[in-house]
Amino acid sequence: MSTSAAVAPIFPTFEQVCQGFAGQIGMLRQLAPEPTLTDAVRVERAIDTLIAETNAGEAVWLESCIHCGQCTTACHFFQATGEAKYAPMRKMELYRRIYQREVGPFRWWYKLITRPVKLKDLEELQELVYDSCSECGRCTMVCPMGIDTASLVHHLRSALVAAELVPAELAALTAEQKHRGTIFGASADTLMNMINTIRDHYGVTIPLDKPSAEVMVLSSAVDLVANGNGLLATARIMNHLGVDWTMCSDGFESANFGLLSGDMALWRQQSESITTAAQRIGAKTLVIAECGHAYPALRWNPMIKGGSLPFDMVYMSEFLGRMAKAGRLNLTPIDGKITYHDPCKTGRRGGAFDQPRAVLQAMNADYVELPSGREYNWCCGGGAGIFLLERATRLRDESFKIKIKQVNATGAATVVVSCASCRLNFEAGRVKNHWDKEVASLVELVADHLIDTPARTPAATSSQPGVTA
Amino acid sequence: MTLLEFARGPAIHWALIILVAGTIWRLLGVLVLTRGGDLSRPRDAFGNYKGYRTVFSRAWPSSEFNVATRYQTIVAYLFHFATLIVVVGITAHIEFIQSLTGASWPALPNAAGVAIGIVALVSLLALILRRLTNPSIYCSNLGDYITWILVAAPLITGLMAFAHLGPRYETMLAIHILTVALMFIWFPFSKLMHSIWFVFSRAQSGLTYAHKGVQI
Numbered sequence A: 001m002s003t004s005a006a007v008a009p010i011f012p013t014f015e016q017v018c019q020g021f022a023g024q025i026g027m028l029r030q031l032a033p034e035p036t037l038t039d040a041v042r043v044e045r046a047i048d049t050l051i052a053e054t055n056a057g058e059a060v061w062l063e064s065c066i067h068c069g070q071c072t073t074a075c076h077f078f079q080a081t082g083e084a085k086y087a088p089m090r091k092m093e094l095y096r097r098i099y100q101r102e103v104g105p106f107r108w109w110y111k112l113i114t115r116p117v118k119l120k121d122l123e124e125l126q127e128l129v130y131d132s133c134s135e136c137g138r139c140t141m142v143c144p145m146g147i148d149t150a151s152l153v154h155h156l157r158s159a160l161v162a163a164e165l166v167p168a169e170l171a172a173l174t175a176e177q178k179h180r181g182t183i184f185g186a187s188a189d190t191l192m193n194m195i196n197t198i199r200d201h202y203g204v205t206i207p208l209d210k211p212s213a214e215v216m217v218l219s220s221a222v223d224l225v226a227n228g229n230g231l232l233a234t235a236r237i238m239n240h241l242g243v244d245w246t247m248c249s250d251g252f253e254s255a256n257f258g259l260l261s262g263d264m265a266l267w268r269q270q271s272e273s274i275t276t277a278a279q280r281i282g283a284k285t286l287v288i289a290e291c292g293h294a295y296p297a298l299r300w301n302p303m304i305k306g307g308s309l310p311f312d313m314v315y316m317s318e319f320l321g322r323m324a325k326a327g328r329l330n331l332t333p334i335d336g337k338i339t340y341h342d343p344c345k346t347g348r349r350g351g352a353f354d355q356p357r358a359v360l361q362a363m364n365a366d367y368v369e370l371p372s373g374r375e376y377n378w379c380c381g382g383g384a385g386i387f388l389l390e391r392a393t394r395l396r397d398e399s400f401k402i403k404i405k406q407v408n409a410t411g412a413a414t415v416v417v418s419c420a421s422c423r424l425n426f427e428a429g430r431v432k433n434h435w436d437k438e439v440a441s442l443v444e445l446v447a448d449h450l451i452d453t454p455a456r457t458p459a460a461t462s463s464q465p466g467v468t469a
Numbered sequence B: 001m002t003l004l005e006f007a008r009g010p011a012i013h014w015a016l017i018i019l020v021a022g023t024i025w026r027l028l029g030v031l032v033l034t035r036g037g038d039l040s041r042p043r044d045a046f047g048n049y050k051g052y053r054t055v056f057s058r059a060w061p062s063s064e065f066n067v068a069t070r071y072q073t074i075v076a077y078l079f080h081f082a083t084l085i086v087v088v089g090i091t092a093h094i095e096f097i098q099s100l101t102g103a104s105w106p107a108l109p110n111a112a113g114v115a116i117g118i119v120a121l122v123s124l125l126a127l128i129l130r131r132l133t134n135p136s137i138y139c140s141n142l143g144d145y146i147t148w149i150l151v152a153a154p155l156i157t158g159l160m161a162f163a164h165l166g167p168r169y170e171t172m173l174a175i176h177i178l179t180v181a182l183m184f185i186w187f188p189f190s191k192l193m194h195s196i197w198f199v200f201s202r203a204q205s206g207l208t209y210a211h212k213g214v215q216i
Helices: A014-031 A039-053 A056-064 A074-081 A092-101 A107-113 A117-131 A149-162 A170-180 A190-203 A221-225 A228-243 A257-262 A265-282 A294-298 A314-327 A354-362 A390-408 A421-431 A441-448 B005-029 B046-058 B064-087 B091-101 B112-133 B142-162 B169-189 B190-209
Strands: A216-218 A285-288 A312-315 A338-341 A413-415 A438-441
Touching: A014 A039, A014 A074, A014 A170, A014 A421, A039 A092, A039 A117, A039 A149, A039 A257, A056 A092, A056 A149, A056 A413, A056 B005, A056 B190, A074 A390, A092 A107, A092 A117, A092 A149, A092 A294, A092 A441, A117 A149, A170 A257, A170 A265, A170 A413, A190 A221, A190 A228, A216 A228, A221 A228, A257 A294, A265 A285, A285 A294, A285 A314, A294 A312, A312 A314, A314 A354, A314 A441, A338 A354, A354 A441, A390 A421, A413 A421, A413 A441, A421 A438, A438 A441, B005 B169, B005 B190, B046 B190, B064 B091, B064 B112, B064 B142, B112 B142, B142 B169, B142 B190, B169 B190
Parallel strands: A216 A285, A285 A312, A338 A413, A413 A438
Antiparallel strands: none
């Protein structure tokens, strides 16, 4: 069940993974579907989507903005460029106009005094809600009205899906996941091949399609098509813990391009296949792979009746943290000073702060917090699909400089992340800036530090028998 | 009917009617909309209640944003408090409120009233100066400027009437009351409504985040 460290590695390094993805992303632009509807219909569909998605919550936020400017400097994209159009409050201007004309209590008046929305307005919006907003929510932390701009931006993305205005790379992947159920071609066969490779080469078993299991584990396309080390690390940890686990060939993909693009029909199709599989096998715990937005897609999605599902949904870092706190992870100490970058979707917008830190503590890490850390952490600039957008390269590169400064201030040699998107963006930024830091994934770090005595007979110091997953 | 009689009579009364009716209309128009429920399981069973703290905690920005928000926060606080004190603290206003409601309380000394009125006006000027000199930060629209003018006007005319500057006192007082009437009429249609929305807006976000175990 565990493996010897002497096996020669066969999977690429993450730097190679990152380079490989850059090539694949380049090809996506040619695969993007062309608009099929007339301009008028596209505008109408966008407006109808916003009308349908505007509840009292959205309305209050749209009504509350006083243009006080506080959010502006909280946004990494404004901070990095100083360009007015990237101010968070500008990102919801068009939403407010549509709301005032169609939904608000003075709509008859605003229909008289405001311009009707044209396709050109929506085309201009594309850059504001895809390229320059990672829905990280940092602006909400400073807004005196507490406006949750990120969730408003998400509705705008849905409107642009209806208007066939999703940026090419995201549109291509959304179409692929919708029609073929794969991302970058990562199908159930890909999963099976990867499982076989890991078994044959490393002697590590990954249970697939067990009829019942306590723990259902998800993977992600990044791991399946390139970074085999990610899935290998996950398997080593699960086997080390001795949990009754499985992967399911009809629900293994964490990444949800429905949520990323704003296509909520795809979101539902994708998330339901996972929750259905988990119920079928009688899982008690569903472990979401290190794929930031999969957390809000599953665990925190307001449309999934989490309260009545018979299983818990936890993010990988949360799962590892629980195990570490229960003393079930036997880990060797880690050298050098370490810091941790909270992905927006699991940190500020997910609340999984303590668990990844507990894991690092279990490795006796010389841990140091980022300045402006935890709830106030700066986004790395690659979230919410932005890493995939070639057009957003400048925005990503400029905002990543904030991240470099923030990490450098800690004096840490290694920055640990727990999100494939963050990791790809960190890696690209590291190479581009010849940055002397090491970027590590939490799950792979844990796997590298496992002590291969089964944890079911844990050391007396941290023994807590009876703790279940 | 003199200008002062018009200002004190139909002008201010109609303005108050529009203020109240318009505010109720705008509040109801929003609050009657359906509220999307969050079906996901909260991080801890009673965690959501903690979200209401945001209504109060957001009264002052987190130290994380000290440098960026210092000017705006301090000047805005000066403006809001100074204006509030002037509105409820000087003799003429108390008499007006008494004529409407019957309630009355001791007034500030005149000199203090003038001083605080000047603080309010200067802080309002400081806010517009910053808005005008940092266009990329503020994203201002026509409504922002109209609101500023309609808030500044009662302060300026009130101080002028008090100091017996400009036209004769009765005319100046009438102008002052008319500017207040204009501001009342503008209130329900403008960002001045933030004085009510802030409670709802902060509470909503506080709850959304508390649901996930995050204190904002």
